[in-house]
Structure formats: structure tokens, C-alpha cells
Amino acid sequence: MAFGFGLCVAFLLSLSATVTCDLIPDGAPQMECHDRYLMIAVDRSIAGDQSQFEAVDETGVHPITEEYAAKCGYTVRVLPLQGLVELRASYFSCHTDNQDDEAFTFRFNLITTHEGLKRKYTVNKSCPLALPWAPREVTCESNYMEVSIMTDVTCPTASKREDWDSAVQTAYSSANSEWQLMFKKDGVLTPKNFSEAEAQGYVFEVTAGRLVFRTPYGQPDSFRTEVNGVPVEAVHPLLFARQRWVVLMVEVVAACSVYKASHSESGHILWEIPSSWHPVVTSLHKTRTSVGVSGALEDPTNAEGRGYLVEDNNDTVRISIPAKAEGGHRKSVALGELAELYVFELYLEQVATDDDDNVTTRLRVHKTLESLLLQRPLLFENRTDPEEQCFSVFLGDIPADVTLAAVRLNGVELAVPFGNASSYALTEESQANDTHGYVLKVPLDDAGVMQQRSKEEALMRYRLDLNYTLMVLPARSPFHKVVSVELLMDVVPPVFTASCSESGVSFSVKRQPFFHLWNLSVGPDLLTPELAAQHGYNMSSDDQGLQLHVPLFSHGFTFQNITLKGFTSTFEILVLDAETSEVHSAAAETCSFAASELILCSTDGMMTLVADLSAMVLGGRGSPDRPNLLDRSCRPEAWDGGRVLFSFPVNGCGSKVQVVKEMVTYKNQISLSQSEDSRGESGSKVESVTVQCTYPLSGLHSFFSTHKFESDTPGAGQILNSTPAMRTSSPEDKPITTVQPTTVPPLKRVRYVLYQSNLSPRYVKVTNIIERRRTQKGYQQSRKFL
Template structure:
């Protein structure tokens, strides 16, 4: 039947291009011989525009575009997710050199654009099919259907008798020696046409050494759509015939392809095809399905490992592929939110065997694409508070999305390298699940971090607002992701740094923005410039640092461990809550000091005195014989020139001087010897007296046996006055004094007082005494001296 059969094919001719360029770089293209077609894949980065292809044979060059490419068995497809353009050519395509259906030689021109220049590259390849041809093979390409049958089995197996009789009758009555074709459609009259007419309408017929080939683009006038088991199918049914003498030669050529577009259920992409696409291939008793991607079938174990499922039900084959399975391609889309879709170039082979053991091999090329699926990225606060910086994690960023900038507050920082922001870093990590992540670290004290005071919680709240700017590749479409992280740190009351000096204690405080929550006090008095001036403090405050110098003997000191060798002075600064005035913390510093003379008037009614008696000792006397007015009140300690007394104010012969506002206790250092030993110039002696003065308003009790209470410490003075050795004071010599201003000390308990004889004093209520004193001295300001008894 094959002998003498020849079908002419009309070719579109173009001018042969003589301009050729150098060899195409190996890294930008590949050519492969597949089972039933030849493939060229070219990297899109190789050209500014999509490359164009021409088929070349001995008759000329033919641009492979539109309807002509489909008629001749070529499919040119741009695959942006794979970043390539792909040409697939059927082994029976036009312009392909076919030697005995075993060796096929392809020759193409590829035109690429570089700037304003168009370069042409010649690409050729010789292929031999890896598998033998089946008696009947059908290819469902993306843009055409193709059927080829072996010429020695081109009999109408399975054709319905009524259809066959109608075709035979028509063919017999109209057959001529030239080949003609009849296209059958249900309910329409069969009309023969010659092959030239069929070619003009987009149909291609070809006769090789052993096969008859028929090809048609989808949607041609004589194609028809039908529904098989709920699956849409496109069918073209052509009968080729010729009358040779009294014999009519007839060949049935039927191509049927599933037009099911696919579906997605949230997890799987599904595609369906009827097990039997047309009655011509009815009577099948065995069907085998194989699945692959990108034109390559995979073994069953590999398909199962990838999660591919092939199921049959109701005479329908259903193929299910997880949308994120290996072999697919994904793409991120920025359309308001971040979305993605998956695409599979599936390749399905269906081998069917009919009742006559004639097998039909059916191959499908199908692109399955999911709808847009949400592709959220997420940010996570991974801050470790002890690091005092924010750590923010941005995860699940697809590999085709990159972070290019971050906006913190109102400032944009480029990524990478993020080096224009000292102290802050951004690191990128490629994750095992083919995503990328970014980790950003920003210190709490960074200028882009918002700080807010929470007065109720006494805490500082830090907030970092981040606007991530990402770009989707390769189109560089921008997408923004916002995140906000917060941290809270309890505020600590201000703490001073203190150091000792020869003249007192110095305090330093580094100021912070929220120090206004607290009040700094000396005792209960807020530390102000007025208070510093009043008590002789030296204070400077530039807004960043507060410096306070508390001179020795100024208000606020406490003195302990007083000996002739020295003593300890303690100064305390309190920090109080501004609202409640409760003490929150204190800064206390204790320093050792030495002094030649010293006087302390405590709040519990004790006078402690270190007096210099260098010029006060009469001849024949020693410091050990010194006493106060009461001869029974001797010194607690002495050395070669000084004595230490510590005694209750209202004892040891002290005189009490009262007026409206103050009370003064006075005592004097005396010696039991009356014969002087002149030590001072001109035979004069140094008379040493000391006194403690308290404001009456601060006294709780004026006189009691051992009880004395005052709100404040007294003001102490030591007087040195020059007297004649007979005891008469020189009227021409001014007294010298050592003054101790109001100095608080720790109140002594009875157990800590030095035992000794202390005469008792009469108890007087302060309020009654002041009333009587007011009556006697109304309008006067005299001082009344009262001996302590």
C-alpha cells in the first residue's frame, strides 16, 4: 500500500540567509534527542529579546511562527520560569531529513538580538529514536495534533460499520487516481477534497518510507469537540483514499486529544484523559500510563517518590501531582500581597493494546499551572533582652525574592551591605527548604528606635518599626512587608559614682532621659541649686552629667569611729519617687578623714570634741588632768597636744543659753592645777570653750536625764581665746573659733555611751518654757544663760 504513494507538501519559501555568526556558547543552550521529538532550549539571558527560529532545508528557510509552525510539527514556547525558550520539533516535521524513519537530521537558524544587532546562529542535530515505532502513534502537542500509522496496518480496526459503509460508498463513487481526503463529523455530510485543498485549510499529510503522517493545528474547521466521561476531547477524523483501477485504497487517520485544562484542589494539580478517546480505538483490553515532566518519563518508583499519582475510575485516567513536587517550577508574584504559582510541563504516555494486539502509543505535552496561591513571608521577634538590641527574623522569603532595603523610622538603608548604619547588621541565610531568611539586629539605643516612658510601670518601652522593601526577580517588582517589635526594660533609679577627696566627698551622675521620674534629695530636702548654695555644696549640671562636691562638715554628713587619729565621714544621697516621695535607692559613700580639731553636736544630745590644748596646759599639769567644767568629766583619750571629750549636752557643768529661737549648750576645758606654766607668748594661756546650738523648733525635749531629741543636728563651735594666767581674759584679743554646722549623725544608744558621772537635769517641756520665755522677753531679743543642773 505504501508503494507509489507520495504526498506533496507546500512549503513557505524565504530568502536563504548567508550571514552566520560564531558558535553559540555552550552554556546558554542545549540540544537533545528525545523519544519522539527533537528539542532545543536556549537561555533567555543570551538575548535581549526572545530568539526566533527558522527551519532550513535544501529548498530554503522557513520562519517557525504561528499557524505554519503548528502545521509543520513545530512548537516554540517561552518558559519564563525556567528562563528559557524551547523549540520542540516532531521527527516527522516538515523540512526534516528522514532516512528510513530511523535517522532524522534537523537544521535550524536561530536569530538573537544583541543591542541593535541581530545575529544568526546555525544549529543542527541528527537523532535516532530510542524506541521502535508503534503501529499507531498519536502526539498531543501544545499547538497541534499528529497521528502516524504504519502503512501495512492502516486498516479501519474498530470503525463502526455504518460510518465505514458511508465512507466506502462516497469514496468508491468519487474516487480518482489522485489521493483525496474526507473529514467526518457527526451529523454532517462527508465531502471529499483533494490534498491541496486540505493543505490550504491547515492540514498536513506526509508519506514516509513506512508511515503515513497526518497533522493539524487545534481548532481547525473539520475538528470537533466531544465529551467523553465528562472530559472534553478534541477529535479530527480523516479518511484518506485513492482509486487504483478497480481497487479503492482507504486509510483512517484519527487524532483525539484530551483538552482538560487541569484543576487544583489546594494540594494537588490534577489532569484527566479518557482511557478511550475515540471509538476507533475501542476494544482495548490493556492500558499502561507513564508520567514525567519536561518531556522525560520517569520510572514508577521515582514517580511515587515525588508523590505523582495515577488513578483510573469510570474509564478515566486521572494524574495528580503535588503542586510543590520535584520537577515543577514556581514563581512569585507581587500583586498587592505576595503570591505564587506552580507550573508543571507534564509529559504523559498512554500505551493501549486492542483486541488484535495492535498497540497505540499516545503522548501528551501539557502545561499545568496552579492559580495564584498566597505566599506569606513572616517576621519573628527573636530579641534577647540581655543583648540590649532587637533581633528580628524575616523568614520564608522565596529564592526569587530579595531584600533590597529597609526603612527604619524615616530613613532608608540599602541591603546589602547595611554598612551605613553603625552597630546594626543584617545577615542572609539560604534555608534547606529553598527559601532565604534575613536576621536584623538593631541596638535599643539606636536613633531609629522609638522610646516611650511608661510612668506607671517605671519602664522604658522600645519599639522598632520596620518596612522591608523586597523585589521579585527577574521583573524587579517591588513588594513591602511591615513589622513592628517592642521591648520593655524596667527603669532603675539614678545611681551616683562617689569618690573621696581631702576636703569631702564628690558624687557624679550620668543623666538619662527619664531621670525626671525621681527626685534627688539630701535627707528630705530636694537637691536644687538653692539648696546647694545654702549648704555650701558645689554643683554643676550640663544636662548630661551631674557633679556634686559635698565639702566636709557640710549638711548631710554622718561621722563615726571618732578618735584622735581620725574619723569616718558618710554622706548619703537619696533617690525618691516623684509621686509618692518614697525612697527608691540611695548612694552612700564613707571616707576616712583626719583633723586637728573637731566638734560634733548630735541629734540625741551628745557633744563630741577634739580640742587642741597646745597652749592651754598650765605648768605642772598634764592633758590627762584636763576636764570639763564638772571636774568629774575627763577626756576619753589624749595625746601630747589634744584631748577627746564625748558627753551629754546637759551634763558636765554645761551652761544652757536660751532665747526665742535657739538653745545653746556651752562647756569649757579646765585643769586642776592653778600654778600656770606659761606656754603662750607674754605669759598668756589659751582658753578653750565649745558650744552646741540647736533651733528650739526642732527639739522634742529640752532637758531629760539621758533623753535628748532634735530634728536636726546642732551647730558646734570651738573657741580659742587668750587669757592671763590669773584667769582674766584679755580684752584686746579676739577669740578664735572652729565651727561645725548642722551635721547629722547616727543616734547613740545607751549601750554605746561612755559610762561616767553625768548630773541629772530638771525636765522642762519645750512648749511651756517657750510660752514663759515669750512673756518675759516680749519685744526683747536678749539671751538668757541658765546653768545646767
């Protein structure tokens, strides 16, 4: 396909200071030579919204206005669905260089306006005649009718005899040697001179071999009639001249179907045209009809494959096109919700042959057909993944001529695109068939999301109401899409995993969707960063979850199964309902530990201790008897000859009470007696270790009661050496070995500080400080156990 380009002629520069001359961008105009017209299409991005064409010939420049276009054989249209500005120019249009009806040369100026700046481009094109002329050709354009007849065509013998005779008599009585004009309407012939006809918009032109007549629709001399039930607009001019006794007459008839498209129950577009193209020409029966779109006829097989049907029924040709058939152009319409219609630029050719004189008439029709309005549902998908903790919804199948303008959430309207500070995310996705969609993400904890918790069913219901505002382009006609989406999630309390180590117990929990609905506590105290810092917990938290390490003997431990070999300790975390503070569940971990010494001072007044007496035994002079307290009847629960286990009331077993600075201390002694030393000396030597528990006086409820002891806080315990100087062990002495459980590694000897939860009646809340100072051969030794 050849394209013609050119420079603006020089005199155009003087028209306006705001007009500039440019070469039109390469490939910008689509120019196609069809059988009987030239088509020029320019993208609207170049043509703009106020574009205009001018026809150029040797006489000058002629603006193609709406009225001038209908008179001179031009059709200018804006095609918003295709994004084009289109010009169709008849081969017989004004200002076209016609070379013997065989080649046609066009010159146009295209004027565009962008931001107040006008530009003028020159577009040239030459079209050779591709299809030979038929004796009679009729074109039904959207704004005019055009007829061309060979100058040597025979008389229309098919006309009604009485009409022809009447016309001849009128012409003979008034005719002279000059050509004259009459219009026939309702059986009446109205004379009209050519100047008057031209002023009314009629065009008569004689070319090298044809007579051309062109008229806009709706002229005073046109008339409406029906042919085989199909409404037709027709104009019937007659040209005549008398030479002596002979009358020369040319009958020119232009007739076009003005049938308005209808629609079948299935939604097909229906359009009709009579088989006989004019009411006074009834002998044209051998008719062949072809259809296509956008100026291109389709092969009958291809047309049928697209669903285009051509049916000839009772001298009427009916065209049937499916609403969504290939070749149509879709258009969105805002009617409360989104609707759509399909537009077809129907191109029809009808070839008919006269039975009497074998004269062929070729009729061409350009007709814009629209389907009914069809509902166009949009696609809505709930793509929410509960793990992401946000709603993810998709609104799709949105046509290309529709865009999203705003979204309303919980009464608040957000313009699109969202600001950078917004917690919402909106992304656009391309889809097939020239459609697109939007993915909107809204956090579940956003104020625009409604939440409703059902404790009975252990469910949380999330609801998001959305009102999308969409615009149909280019008019930006708005419509709305209102949708709601819900999410049901099981309200699962935190689930802990725990592990034991030499230094204590560790807990971890993954951060789940409803972590905020629960509180964690150690006993009655909420587990907070402040509490963790106060009691020496190692706690860290992030988006993944929470990790907690509790050192042994920290606040919250309970102790069980205390023996000389070791003990078990339990730490428990309570899971509370954040609204009601009710205990929902608990996570407890029990671990086994070993310790050489410990002392527990409980809130109910029990002193439980494991004391290492091996130094006393080694310093003695004989085999010791079983240890005892101040009350010699209070005997240990276990004794292995080196370490001893006692458990007794703090105010029992002969304990002594001392009050100093609002603190109450209960003291007792562990004593050993030796009946005979290693040198065979007789007698008895007593050695002892002092043990004590100290409580705040303000926290004691029954200070001097021997029947009940109750304290708000655990006591602080100590084991104090009161043993006299001991001998140095000889090389032959056998070392004393502390027996530890094989499954639990022994703890290092440290200072114990214990905080015990008061959750279980079996275990008590304690604080222990173990500190022993022993003197052996003048050597001061301090041992602390942590």
C-alpha cells in the same frame, strides 16, 4: 550527552549591523534527545526576554513564530519558574534532516537581545532513534497535534462500518489517480485540495516509511466530542486515490484530551484522558499508561513514591498529583497576601493495542498542570534580646522569587536597602528549601517605637508596628505583610555598688535599659558633670555605666559617731523619678575614718571639733586639768590627755561674735590650766587654742538669737593656736601617741573641706577648714589635713 556548537553562517552578517555572531557559552544550552523530540533549554540570563529561534536548512533561515511553530512541529516556551527558554522540536518537524526515520539532525539559530545589542548563536544537534516506531503514533503537544502512521499499516477495521462505507463511496465517485483529501466532521465529508489545506496550517508529509499529519489546535475542520465523559479535540482527515476499480484510502485520526485539570478536596491535581484514544476507534483496550514530568517517564514505583497515582476507572484514566509533590515548580502569586501555586509539566505515554489486528498505538501527551492557589504564610519571629536595647525581628520562609522592597515604621516608609545613615539594621539570611529571610533591628528608643510606662506595675511596654512591602518577581507584583511585636520590661531603678577607701567612697552602677527614666541627686542637687566638677567629685560615664568617687569631706557627706579615735561618714545618692522628681530609692554608704583633728560647723549652729592639744600639754609645767571653753562650765565630751572632743552651740559656751565683710564669725577658746609645773613651781598658767566657725551673714536666719540658730549654708571652721612659746621636749620625755582604730587606717593630716547633706535630721550640712599654726622654739609649723 553531546552538545553541538557552530559558527554563524557567513550570510547572516549582512542582515543587520547590530547583529553579532558569537559562540554560545560552553554548557549554556541544555540539549536532550527524547524518544520523539529534541529539547533545547537556554538560561534566560543568556536568552534575554526577547529571544527568538530560527530553523536553518539548505533552503535558508526560517524564523519560528508562534503560528509557524504550531504548523511545523515546534513548541517554544518561556519557563519563568525554571528561568529557561525552551524549544521542543518534533523529529518530523520542518527543516529537520531525516535520515530514513532513524536519525535526525537539527540546526537552529538563537537570537538574543541585551541592552539593544542583538547576538546570534548557532546550535546544532543530532538525535538517533532510541525507541522503535509503533505502527501508529500520536503526539499531543501544547500547540499542535501530530500523527504518524506506517505506510504499510492495515485498514482500520475497528472503524464504524457505515462510516467507512460512506467514505469509500464518496472517494470512489470523485477519486482519480491523484491523491485527494477529505475531512470528516459531523458525518459530513468535505473535499479539500492540498494547497488549500497547507494554507490553513495542515501539514502532510511522507517519509521513508511513514505518513505524517500535523495540525494546530482550533482548526475549522476539527471538532470537540466526549469519549467516556472526557472532552476531546479531534481532526479526521482521509487521503484517497483510485487506480482502476481499486480505491486506496488512508484514514488519519488525531485526537487529544482537552480536559481541564480539576482538584480534589485534599488539593491533589486531577487530570483525565480516555482509555480509547479516539471516538471512532473503540477496540483499543489493552492500554498501559505511564507518567512523568518534564519529558521523562518515571518508573511506576518511583512515580507512586512521589505520590503520582494513575487510576483506570470506567475506560477513563485519571492522573492524581499532590500539589507539592516532587517534580513540580513553585510559583508565588501576590493576592493581598502571598499565595502560591505549583506547576507540573506532565508527560504521559499511553500504549494501546488493537484487539482485532494487534496494531499498537502509542500516544504521548505534554500537558501543563497547575494546582489551586494555596496560602503561603511567612514565618515571623521575635528575636528581641532586652540586653541589646533594640527590637530584633525576623521575617522568613520567603520564596526565592519574592524580595523585600520597603519597610514602613510609624508611618514612615524606608526603601530597601537602608541608607548608611539609618539607625536601623537589615540583614538577609539564607534558609533551607531555597527560601530566605530578613532580620530587622530597631533601637528601643527610636521614634518609631511606641512606649507606654505603667508605674503601678513597674513595667515599660514597647510596641513596634511594621508593614513589609514585598515583591513577587519578575513582574514585581506587590503585597504586604503587617505585623506587630511587643516587649514588656521591668522598670528597675539603678542599683549601686559602693566601697570605702582611705580617700573617700566610690560608687558604680551598670547602665540598665531604663537608666534614662531616673535622675541621680546628692541632696537637692542633681548629680551632673557640672556638679561633680564643682564639688571635686571624680565622675565618669560610658555605655557600660557610671562610676563616681567622692573624696572624704566633700559636699554631701554626713558624719556620725565622732570620737577621739575616729568617726563614721555617710554619703548618699538619691534615685529620682525623671518625670515627677519623686525619690524612689537611695544608695548610701557609711565608712569609718580616723583623723587627728577636725571641726564641723553645722547649719543648725553646732560646732563639733576634735583638737590636738598635745603641744600645749608638752609645753606646760604640770599635769593639765580637763580642758574647758570660755564658759568654764562647758567641758569636753572626751579627753585623753592629748586630744579633746567638744560639741557645743556656736553662740553658746561664751562664744564671741564678729561681723566682717558680710561674714559672721563665732569664736571660742579651749583652755588648759596647770596647777604645778615640772620644776615644782606653784601657781596657775593658762594656755588656749582658738576655735571658730564663720557663716555668710546673708544665710543666717536668726543671727542674734540664743534659742535658735539656722543657716542656709554650713560654716567654715578653724582651729587657731594662741599658745605662748613652749619648751623643747627633753630626751627623757615620753612621746605622745595618737590612738587610732585598728580597723581603719589613719588619715594623713590635711586641710579638711567638708560638705554635708541636709537629708537627715540627725546630720547637718557643714564646711570645715582646719588650719593650725603653732610656734615652738621660733619654728613656724603649718599643718593642713585633707
